[in-house]
Amino acid sequence: MKPTPDARDIESMLKRWAEVDAEAGRMAAERRREVLGARASDELPEYEFGKKPNDWVHLDWMRPLRFMYRNLPFGLRMALKKRLVR
Amino acid sequence: MAQFLFATQIVGVSTEAIGVTAASIRRLGLGTKHWYMKSPAEQTATATGRTESATGASSPLVSYRRIAVGDHSNAEWVVFVPAGDKVAPEALRAARQADREVDVIYGDTRHEVKHADKLPTFQRRPSFSPERLRSHDYIGGFIIARRRVVDAAGGLELLTATDSHDRNLRLCERARTVLRVAEILNFTPSNNFLPSANPRAVQAHVERLGIAADVEFDDTTPCVRVRRRLSNRPLISVVIPTRGSSADLRGTSTPLVVNTVRTLLEQSTYGELEFVVVADTPTPPEVRSELARIAGHRLTIVDYDQAFNFAVKNNIGVAHSRGEYVLLLNDDTEIIEPDSLETMLSFFEDPTVGIVGPILHFEDGTIQSAGHVFSPDPTDMYRLQPADTRGAHNYVRVQREASSVIAACLMTSRKVFEEVGGLSTQFPANWNDVDFALKVQQAGYRVIFTPYAKFFHFESKTRVALRIEAEVGKLGHRWGHVLDNDPYFNPRLQRYINLWRSDFHTERSYEEAMG
Numbered sequence: 202m203k204p205t206p207d208a209r210d211i212e213s214m215l216k217r218w219a220e221v222d223a224e225a226g227r228m229a230a231e232r233r234r235e236v237l238g239a240r241a242s243d244e245l246p247e248y249e250f251g252k253k254p255n256d257w258v259h260l261d262w263m264r265p266l267r268f269m270y271r272n273l274p275f276g277l278r279m280a281l282k283k284r285l286v287r
Numbered sequence: 288m289a290q291f292l293f294a295t296q297i298v299g300v301s302t303e304a305i306g307v308t309a310a311s312i313r314r315l316g317l318g319t320k321h322w323y324m325k326s327p328a329e330q331t332a333t334a335t336g337r338t339e340s341a342t343g344a345s346s347p348l349v350s351y352r353r354i355a356v357g358d359h360s361n362a363e364w365v366v367f368v369p370a371g372d373k374v375a376p377e378a379l380r381a382a383r384q385a386d387r388e389v390d391v392i393y394g395d396t397r398h399e400v401k402h403a404d405k406l407p408t409f410q411r412r413p414s415f416s417p418e419r420l421r422s423h424d425y426i427g428g429f430i431i432a433r434r435r436v437v438d439a440a441g442g443l444e445l446l447t448a449t450d451s452h453d454r455n456l457r458l459c460e461r462a463r464t465v466l467r468v469a470e471i472l473n474f475t476p477s478n479n480f481l482p483s484a485n486p487r488a489v490q491a492h493v494e495r496l497g498i499a500a501d502v503e504f505d506d507t508t509p510c511v512r513v514r515r516r517l518s519n520r521p522l523i524s525v526v527i528p529t530r531g532s533s534a535d536l537r538g539t540s541t542p543l544v545v546n547t548v549r550t551l552l553e554q555s556t557y558g559e560l561e562f563v564v565v566a567d568t569p570t571p572p573e574v575r576s577e578l579a580r581i582a583g584h585r586l587t588i589v590d591y592d593q594a595f596n597f598a599v600k601n602n603i604g605v606a607h608s609r610g611e612y613v614l615l616l617n618d619d620t621e622i623i624e625p626d627s628l629e630t631m632l633s634f635f636e637d638p639t640v641g642i643v644g645p646i647l648h649f650e651d652g653t654i655q656s657a658g659h660v661f662s663p664d665p666t667d668m669y670r671l672q673p674a675d676t677r678g679a680h681n682y683v684r685v686q687r688e689a690s691s692v693i694a695a696c697l698m699t700s701r702k703v704f705e706e707v708g709g710l711s712t713q714f715p716a717n718w719n720d721v722d723f724a725l726k727v728q729q730a731g732y733r734v735i736f737t738p739y740a741k742f743f744h745f746e747s748k749t750r751v752a753l754r755i756e757a758e759v760g761k762l763g764h765r766w767g768h769v770l771d772n773d774p775y776f777n778p779r780l781q782r783y784i785n786l787w788r789s790d791f792h793t794e795r796s797y798e799e800a801m802g
Contacts, residue, residue, distance in 0.1 A: 205587075211606040214705075218602060221708030225726045229765040232729075236768035282406060 291379060292362035292434070294323045294447045295370050304371035307476075311373035323365075323443055365437045367446070367454065369428040371476050378472040382431050390462035392431040393455075394472035395779065398480070410480060410680075414774035415465035418735055419687035421489055423482040423510045424452035425680065429473040432458045453488035460495060469778050482680055484511045499636065508677070508684040512739060515633040523628060523698070524608030525551065526563045528591075528600035529618035531570030534745065536650070542574045543745065544618035549581050557628035561585045565604040568592045598710035598719040601694070605704055613704055617695040619745040623648065627740035631698040634735050641703045641732025642724055644692025645740030646683070648674060655744045657682075658689035658736035661773035665691060665721045689736040690728075690773050694720030696742050699727070706730055716755055718762050725766050 206214065234241050258267065270278065293312055297305060312322065364382045368374055381392050396410040412425060419425050428451045437443055440457040449457075459465050486504040489511045493500050500515040529544040536546060548562055562582050566575065568590065578586055589607050591600055605613050612632060624630070631643040647655040652674035656667040669676050669683055677684050694710070697720065707726040710719040724734045763770070772778065 205609060206606065211603070214606045215602055218705065218708040219712065221706070222711045222713075222726070223708075225707055225729060226711065226713070226765050229725065229729060233764070233766065233768040237771075241767065279406075 290362040291317060291364050291366055291382070292323055292443075293317075293366045293368050293374070294443060295368055296447050297324050297370055300370040304476075307371055307373060308368055311474075315374060315376060315379060323447065362434055364431055365434055365443065366431050367429065367451075368473065369451075369475065369477075372429060373474040375471050375473055377468065377470040378429075378431060381466070381468040381470070381472065385466060386464070388464045389466045390433045390436045391458050391465045392468060392472075393426045393429065393465070394468035394470050395777070396427060396429065397471045397474045398478055399474055399476050400478070401476075408480075409471070409779070411469070411777035411779050412467055413777060414467040415459070416688045416775060417459065418733070419685060420456060420459060421492065421511060421513050422685035422687060423484040423508075423681065424455055425482045426455045426459075427451060427482070429475075430455055430458065431472075432462070436461045450483070450485055450488065452483055452485040453491070456488055456492040460492065480680060482510075484509050486511045489513060505684075508681050510681060510685045512686065514630070515636045517629060517633055518636060520557070520559050521612060521632075522559050522561060522610035523557065523612045523614055523632065524561050524563055524605070524610030524701075525614045525616050526565065526601055526604035526608060527616050527618050528565045528597065528604065529570060529574075530567040531574040532618075534619070536745065542571075542577065545574060545577050545581070547616065547618050547620050548578060548586075550621045552581060554622050554625050555628050556625045557632070560628075561587070561608065561610060563587045563589060563604045563608045565589045565591050565600045567595075594715075596712060596715040597694075598712045598714055601719075602709040602712070605701070605709060608701075610701065612698060612700050614698045615694050615696070617744065617746075620647070620696055621743040621745070623741035623743060624739065627742065628698075630737055630740040634737070635698075635700055639731070639733050640735055641727035641730070642692060642697055642699050642734045643740070644689065644697045644734070644736050645742050646736075646738045647693065647695060647742050647744040650743060650745050654683070655746060656693040656695070657738070658687075659691040659693065659721060659724075660776050661690055661721075661770045662776065663770040663773075665718060665770070667693065684738055686735065686737045686739070688775055689724075689734050690769070690775050691721045691724035692734060692736055693744075694723065695744050695746070703727055703730070703732055713761050714758050717758050722762060722765065725769055 257263070270281070273281070293308075295305070295308060309322070366374065366378065366382075375397075378392075378394070381394065385392060393412065395412055398408045398410065400407055410427070412427075413419070416425070430451075432440075436458060437446060440446060440461045441449075446454045446457065484504070486502050490502040493502060493513060498513070498515065499518070500513045503512045503514060505512050525548075527544055527547060531542060531544060533540050533542045535541075536543075544564060548564075551560065562578075562585055564578060564586065566588055575588060578588065587607055589603055591603065593599065601615055605615075612635065614628070614631075622628075627645055631645060634640045634643045644656075644658060646657050649655050649671075654667075654669045654672050654674065654676060657669050657678070658667075659665045660668050669678055707723065707730055709723075711722045711726075714722055728734060
């Protein structure tokens with residue numbers, strides 16, 4: 202157990218912690234730039250509904266193919282779907 | 288070129304199951320002579336291409352399939368594959384491409400279904416989580432390890448004969464690096480998604496590592512609870528920032544901070560406590576006097592008259608405290624499990640632990656926080672779910688590593704707090720806890736979530752944290768790379784939600800999300 206600190210101790214402690222925090226933040230930001238490279242952005246990605254990996258299914262030119270797929274026999278449709286799931 | 292040896296236990300296994308695995312190995316372009324089989328009592332694998340029973344009669348089950356069985360001592364990797372599973376090409380590719388430091392590899396599993404009208408389901412696994420592996424075998428039966436690690440961990444014969452929890456513990460103990468590959472590495476016909484738990488294996492594991500702990504089997508989950516023994520009972524400083532507000536608790540208007548302190552004093556079985564209450568200027572005098580009455584000499588009240596900054600208030604509180612350990616606690620909390628403080632403190636017997644967080648419940652028992660997951664916004668997993676929620680693969684019920692825990696209640700050591708500079712004052716309202724946990728991990732410590740420490744958090748269920756853009760920017764600036772790839776999550780799972788779901792085709796994977 203450490204002794205109760207006085208006001209001056211507390212002030213210097215808070216100042217030291219702020220410096221340590223700034224250094225930790227600098228190291229983290231450096232690491233982020235290393236990892237993300239050109240993709241590094243200062244913002245958190247926002248929620249975007251349109252970025253699901255199966256979005257290509259909804260492209261306009263896929264409409265006739267989707268129609269054909271929907272009208273395939275059930276077993277065949279499931280077999281195709283199973284092949285596509287990774 | 289990496290050479291592979293496949294190892295399979297064949298006790299009580301059908302001919303068909305062995306045939307399926309053999310065929311999958313052949314499809315990878317490897318002869319099944321690279322296959323070691325172990326049947327502990329009645330059969331012994333030989334290098335002659337046949338198995339022999341104890342009575343000397345050849346087993347038709349292997350010779351029928353023309354599988355040669357051998358123990359290739361020059362194989363670089365051993366692939367432990369359960370009979371009936373198929374090996375995916377990604378498994379061998381991952382081993383071939385692994386760094387020299389990587390000794391053990393595991394990944395995701397695809398569960399095959401026989402019904403034509405059902406889609407396969409998946410077991411998505413987090414990165415290596417040693418505390419979770421002690422709780423249950425989230426890695427499962429399929430694992431790849433370097434041959435020298437296999438030999439050091441007890442040898443091929445022992446590791447093939449033993450159960451997967453024991454085997455995985457032994458292998459991971461000896462590995463320099465354990466790699467999780469977020470790809471399907473095996474296909475299994477099994478539809479059992481729940482990880483098994485072997486308390487005897489965990490007991491032997493903690494003894495091998497010299498961890499002074501009691502190992503208990505929690506059959507309600509099922510999982511194993513490792514309860515480290517406290518070597519001493521140091522002073523814990525409970526730091527509580529407050530405005531002295533009152534709220535309706537169980538039908539009575541109560542000053543929240545008074546309730547927090549009183550219940551901790553009355554119900555906690557840990558007595559070595561001091562309270563540092565950082566009180567805003569408007570805190571009513573009657574609240575201060577009531578605190579002084581119930582906590583007596585254990586209480587320090589620090590006046591705070593600056594603009595609201597949660598991080599600054601906590602830092603000031605810690606600076607005024609004297610304990611070797613610090614419990615950051617909101618003023619609207621209440622202890623549920625009397626030994627919660629011992630449970631949290633016991634983790635600090637391991638010097639690699641930096642933060643421990645409990646499970647928090649709303650007043651009606653629903654879950655408020657069971658640790659954060661970065662999705663990529665920091666999210667409380669299973670928030671608002673019923674109290675008895677187990678989570679995918681018992682996620683909520685086991686002690687495990689987490690990327691971050693909520694600062695409404697977390698324990699840390701003074702040493703760690705000072706080493707990382709406390710809570711960052713750049714985050715006055717939100718995410719100072721996330722930033723703190725990430726700084727602690729950057730310094731080399733682990734963050735642990737335990738469901739055996741329980742608190743109420745009387746936060747409003749409908750409260751939505753005010754999103755301050757400046758804080759979002761700062762958090763992203765520091766930790767964008769981690770938020771984008773939470774090690775205790777899986778990149779194959781859908782993000783931006785607080786219930787896990789596979790990100791492709793099927794919506795059924797909430798229950799199966801992560802093993």
